[in-house]
Amino acid sequence: MSKSYSPSDHETRIWDKWMASGAFHADPSRVLSGEAQPYTILIPPPNVTAALHLGHALNNSIQDILIRAHRMKGFETLWMPGTDHAGIATQTMVDKKLKEAGKPGIADYKKTELEGGPGREEFLKLVHEFKDQYEERITHQLMKMGCSCDWDRQRFTMDDICARAVREAFFQLFKDGLIYRGKRLVNWDPVTQTALADDEVEMEDVDGHFYYLRYPLVHETEPGNHDPVTWAELVRRGYPGAEDHPEDEQAWITVATTRPETYMGDTAVAISPKDPRAKAVSAFKCELPIIGRVIPIIEDDYVVLPVKYGGEPGDVKAEMSTGFLKVTPAHDPNDWMIGQRHSLEPINIMAPDASISDQHGWEREANNEGGHIFVGKSREDARKLVIAEFKAHTVAEGSEGSLLEKMVPYSHSVGHSYRSHAAIEPYLSDQWYCKVSDDKLRGNAQRALEPNQRTENSIKDWPESRPKMVADDTTDGSMSFFPARYAKTYETWHDNLRDWCISRQLWWGHRIPVWYKEYDSFEAMESESDAIVLGWLKDYQIVSIGSDEVAQSDGYGDYICIADADEKATSLLQEHGYTQDPDVLDTWFSSALWPLSTMGWPDATAAKDSSGIEDFESMLAAFNPSSVLTTAREIITLWVSRMTMFNRYFLGENEQPGKAPFKEIFIHAMIQDGDGRKMSKSLGNGVDPLDIISSHGADAMRFTLCQMTTQTQDVRMPVELDEATGKNTSPKFDLGRNLCNKLWNAAKFSMMMLEKNPIEPGMPIDPQELTLIDRWMLSRVVDATNKINTAQRNYMFKDYADTLYDLFWRDFCDWYLESIKPTIADNPNQRAVLRLVFEAILRLMHPVMPFITETLSERFADIPMNEITGFNFAQTRTNETLCQSGWPEPIDELRDEVAEEAYERVRSLVSTIREIRAQSQVAPKRKIVLHASGSLADDIARWSPLVETLAGVESISSDTPDGQAASFTFEGAEYQLSNLADALDEGAEKERLTKELATIEKSIGGIKGRLSNPGYTDKAPAHLVQQTRDQLAGLEKDRDATKSALDKLA
RNA sequence: GGGCGAGUAGCUCAGUUGGCUAGAGCGUUCGCCUUACACGCGAAAUGUCGUGGGUUCGAGUCCCUCCUCGCCUACCA
Incomplete structure (x- = not known):
């Protein structure tokens, strides 16, 4: 193995191996047959507007960590990938790029369209090209990060399957009277010339x-x-x-x-x-x-x-x-x-571009009004x-x-x-609205929240529609936010919710599935629309509206919406003089259907046929509701709410609302730069995940991001320009890189030991027969596994990372590996422990650092493992790759308090000796002699040769040193170290002991003060008071021993 | 205006229901290429826990006041 870990030597090969193994492919039949519990995450589909940034890297690393951990725990995991068409953003971006390239922009295509040419179609072709390019780029980025999505099922919010869901959803809402047209003021963007929803408007001080x-x-x-x-x-x-x-x-x-x-x-x-x-x-x-x-x-x-x-x-x-x-x-x-x-x-005195106009409602000339000088002005x-x-x-x-x-x-x-960042103009226009204020939408979104996360007022306003039927009921009260405080954002948003403007005057998006025709009279309209329903459209499910407020204000107009209109229906409508609404739907309308559309709703058979994915029909039943949605807080209102409303509405039956689309929602922090500013292109303070992957490796990036993910709302990442590459980076990622390198070397070292003295197959080992250090190490693994499981359950990613770090670096490398050096060659049981513990560490680390752990797992594949009783792993489909292997599930009995306590004493003794060595400037390689008698001598004999190895002790003598020696206290008794140097510096020794004594006296002072306070001894819990008394006694012994050592010197 | 979050070592952050002398990583200082790792090893220094009050035997932690910063939300008379 090489001296250090080089990520680029392994990542691509490991990725290909995973893809070939089919490890990421979810099998709904295993869920439906009861073989495995489902664990589902729907990716928040990234916009096809731009490459992924560090925020995406964080978001997706978290999801991958959760998915990989659950896969190893035996769940049938589905991570559904996909991208979002991002209507206005993409259209604007393409327009901008075209103009930058000196090509015709959307304004030119609009002109062509007005002249009867193919402007819209031609422009959309260009957008599609752009989309394909970015979708590929995003997918590639996710793969480089190691995202274990079910790539066979990747969706795009405008593909056939998602489009069918949009049409069906629109139809149903239209039929149920929850979509209507209204003439009212909207948030108008005069630059892109479209309406915007309330939450697409940003407030800025002017x-x-x-x-x-x-x-x-x-x-x-x-x-x-x-x-x-x-x-x-x-x-x-x-x-x-x-x-x-x-x-x-x-x-x-x-x-x-x-x-x-x-x-x-x-x-x-x-x-x-x-x-x-x-x-x-x-x-x-x-x-x-x-x-x-x-x-x-x-x-x-x-x-x-x-x-x-x-x-x-x-x-x-x-x-x-x-x-x-x-x-x-x-x-x-x-x-x-x-x-x-x-x-x-x-x-209305303005044109759509917000210039003053007398052609859009201001009948200036007809009313003989002045003010012509204003007309045409911006x-x-x-x-x-x-x-x-x-x-x-x-x-x-x-x-x-x-x-x-x-x-x-x-x-x-x-x-x-x-x-566009243009000031919004409140503008009068005809728009389509979704009546989200209706109880069937808003009310059921509120009721979905876990009751403990709801406020009293909300429960009063929107009482649960029915009590929970069973423990894992996924309808009312089944959805929780992590951290819980975000439930409040969600609730408040719904409290103040206004109807949702869903039409956008754009070209890129889902065309509104409504056709319109004007009639001369009300009678003509009535008779023809009756004829339509019974006549040439009789094969379709249709809803026709000829009398809403807008239709009437426009004269006699009929709006027809057809369930899943196909080409035939479309052409029939055209023949009969109907034209389709030119507008498209708000992007979030299709995003809101993501939990449904990706599962094939409403027509899984059609989805199967068009995609060729055979088990499409089982997806909805197996994987909706999903387990957790992982996203940033700005999305709570835009997306979480709407998915909840739609999932519950469309999966409802018999007047009962359906299930919520996810059980838990994890809101993660936003990454800012070192000065607390948002990372953005214009500030030039963004960090590209691919740059970090190439400089530090994907695992290093993932570990660092995981380690940064605390429960606060922002985290800071100091950004630095790497002079060598000219790219932004952050010193924070060194943490992850160093860890990977350490892991690599620990593996190399362990392998060396195990190859020198191979493990031989044998009977299961009884942990009671193991040495102290081995029992201690196993106990540490059990403890860490429990901590990690808890951290995962509560989305405490920093705790997860810190626990891994401490287990691997501090416990395993600093103490375990150092401790076993003298004995491993002769102790086959110890070799078995080393092998198994290293395996457990690899598996615990794998969700965070998949590439390096998989690579090392390959290297260890040929080294057999001996069973240690109680040290179990979860059952999974296969152990072919590490990513499919079982999660450590050691029994609690392997937690060994006695061993932990004993080894703690060893560590304490070793630290004390090391401290003296450093203070007395003992040459690092010099071996010293420890003088100890009594019970400590017996203990050390049992711990041997731990102390010798770890503290650089050559021998342990029960004699008192005859010549020069340094004294120290341990557990209240005085001991000596000799052979520290050829000649002991008595002055320095005296100084050291005096300093030591002062520290002890100070502590004693504090503790005595506490104990002399009657309030403390009377009111504090007895065990705490006792603990303090014991502590005082110990310190007093230390003081006496130090004093006596000092006296001898004088 | 309303809501939420943050203020702990030079930097980035931990600190569960109040309870040993407040922790980690980076950085700094000293010593080391000690049988994997200098992307490393050993040792060390650094804190009025934003301010002022309160509750308590005991507060970084609970309550109140104020200050600074960030985000969300409302408001274009």
């Missing part, structure tokens, strides 16, 4: 201003005619402060806004009914300057009173507002609500122009002051697209 705009007050004499209202009139009506203005001039009110450019869409000004000015002005109207539109003044409780009139001091709105609120229903969600309450017609330019215009004009000719009363700097947070 420095802006409050603009105070004056709107002149008018009487409307008759529609289209109005006269100015004077301040004198307001004075008469008791408007506070009106008397401060010239009485014959036109009066105005002032509105405060951060978005003056939307004033063209104002349809009212609102005032609180509690405002003392309300009565005085509500009979009047306002005239929008420049445009000339006359709008009413309405009273609405939503409006906050300014501080002056009784508003809460400290409330930003009360502090900054004037009490008059401009109402722009088409461009502000709150104004939309006010508009609904007061039946105001919204006026939001930003329009704002500047509005401000300039207001500044340049006065309320009426000759009046004082401009229409722009003042500007006040104001910083607030504004929604931005998580993709």
Whole structure:
């Protein structure tokens, strides 16, 4: 074996071996027949937008650790791999790449499409190419990391099987009235020109201003005619402060806004009914300057009173507002609500690119309105122009002051697209919604939570629909978060849930399976849609809607949704004048179906036929619900919730909700750089997993990531630029690399020992016949195995890694291997223990460090193992490879407290001697003599030759040393070491003992203080007090022995 | 504004229900190529456990106050 471990020499070969062995392939029949318990993980499908980063490496390492451990424990494991089409992200990315390459972008293809050419199709071809490329890259990365997914079953969220699930889900929800179309304000991304869901909007702080705009007050004499209202009139009506203005001039009110450019869409000004000015002005109207539109003044409780009139001091709105609120229903969600309450017609003043437009709802010319100078301007330019215009004009000719009363700097947070980063425009449009607020979706997502993780309020609002039937019931109350605190995030999200906008104005994604046709009259629509159902579509399950709010507002329209529309149905619809909705579904709609679609739902036979995977029909029954979902916390709302709602909804039967899609959800930390910043491309602080694999090896990376995975929400990884390669790396990975190297060498050394003196097959060995050190080592393995099992059960990955490290490095290398050096050659039982313990260590390490352990396992394959009674391994399908071999399952009786205690004394004695050697500067190779008599001499005789080997002791003498010697205390008695040097430095020896004495005295002081406190002796548990007394007694003995040694020197 | 998390050695982090003199890795110092491993071995130094209070015989751990940082969420009058 080479001097050090070189990962690249082995990883590829080992990977190929695993793939050839079929070790990762899940067999549902073993689950259904009861041969094995299922253990399932669904990969959070990575976006095909980019290569995997370190966060993915962490996420997938964790999943692989869990999967490999359970495989070895005898579970039938399925790790379902796949990728996500990531609609908006991918489409944007491809567009960007095309433009960078100087090729036509999506705008050009859209133009072609409008001209009747094949724009959409052609563009999608390019996206598919991009997707194929990245999917391959991602798959390759996962394989390099060692991910033991069932690669034969890999899915993509837009493949045939997943697409069928999407169509069926949409159909069912549509049929059940849980999908509807609505005309309302959505989060509009003007750059990508699509609607976004609430959680795709990121809030960012923006420095802006409050603009105070004056709107002149008018009487409307008759529609289209109005006269100015004077301040004198307001004075008469008791408007506070009106008397401060010239009485014959036109009066105005002032509105405060951060978005003056939307004033063209104002349809009212609102005032609180509690405002003392309300009565005085509500009979009047306002005239929008420049445009000339006359709008009413309405009273609405939503409006906050300014501080002056009784508003809460400290409330930003009360502090900054004037009490008059401009109402722009088409461009502000709150104004939309006010508009609904007061039946105001919204006026949309923007084009989809957020430029000011009079072609999208603002009938400027028809209504003879001004403001043409704003048309065509971007939001930003329009704002500047509005401000300039207001500044340049006065309320009426000759009046004082401009229409722009003042500007006040104001910083607030504004929604931005998580993709284009453009400011979100609340925009009025027709969109499809999923009624997730329905109890059958939201309610059952809440009920899925384990009751101990739910809040009282939530249990009150959404009581369980039925009690748990059996212990492992996977419906209500079956889903737990780890760490538990994340259950709260999940619950709160549902508490505030609004209906989910599922349509996206994109090309890349699942096309909405709805066809539309317009009719001249309601009767025509009715009769034809009846005819359709009975006629040319009679072979299909269809739902037709001709009377929802949008359909009616558009005239007479009919929407048809067909269950699993095939090409024939599609062409029939086209023949009859129906066109398919051009929009696609939100990516998360298909992601939400991941636990179902990957298992072949709704039609496993079709899935079998199209994929050629014979056992597809058994998958759902065998592997849903999955065991655990491993993901990052940002996904709780986007994904976990939706998967839960859909799984329960679609697997429900007889009005009863179905099972939750997973039993446990593990939320892992996010990796940040050394300064606590997110790793990102733009900051250049990202670390590429493949770079680490090539510099340190996959196992080193995995161990380090595992070791970093604590229960906190963030972990930091200092990033450094490797000058040699020009790539980012982190010194943290050295930990893993060093461990691998140590393992390699320990294996080399063990093998050397076992080859020199081969193990011979024999009868099972009784652990009681083993030497102290062997019983100790076995006991340590038992202890570590228990700790690791607990750590795995609770997703405490750092505990797992630390336990491995301590067991292997500290116990096995530092003490066991060093201890057996003198005896292994002559003790066949010891060789059996070495072989077995090393095997157990390899298996315990394998889930974290699969490549090196498999490699070493190959090397050890020919070295026989003797059975040690009670040291068992789990039953698995085969032991052909280490990754399929059984997990250590030693019986508890191998935990040997006596051996642990005895060896602890050896270690303590050895450490004491080593300390003296170091302090007295004994030459490292020099052998010394230990003088000990009495019971310690007997013990050492039994422990022999451990102390000699470990402490560099040549012999143990029961005589007192005749010449120079160093004294030390051990367990309260005085002993000597001699032959430390050719001549002992008495001064140094005295100094050492004096220092030692001071340390002991200090400890005694502390302990005496505690014992002299009556509160302690009276109230603390008796065993603790006794322990303290024993400790004091021990220390006093040590003190006396040290003193006597010191006296002898003097 | 609401919620969550973090603040422990120079750095990255552990520290279960309060209970031996607060730990690990890296880094640092000293000595070593001691029958695998210098990616190593042996030894050592380094802490007012963010602040201030409280409960207790006893607090890194429980309660309250405040400070700093991060994340989520709400808010464009």
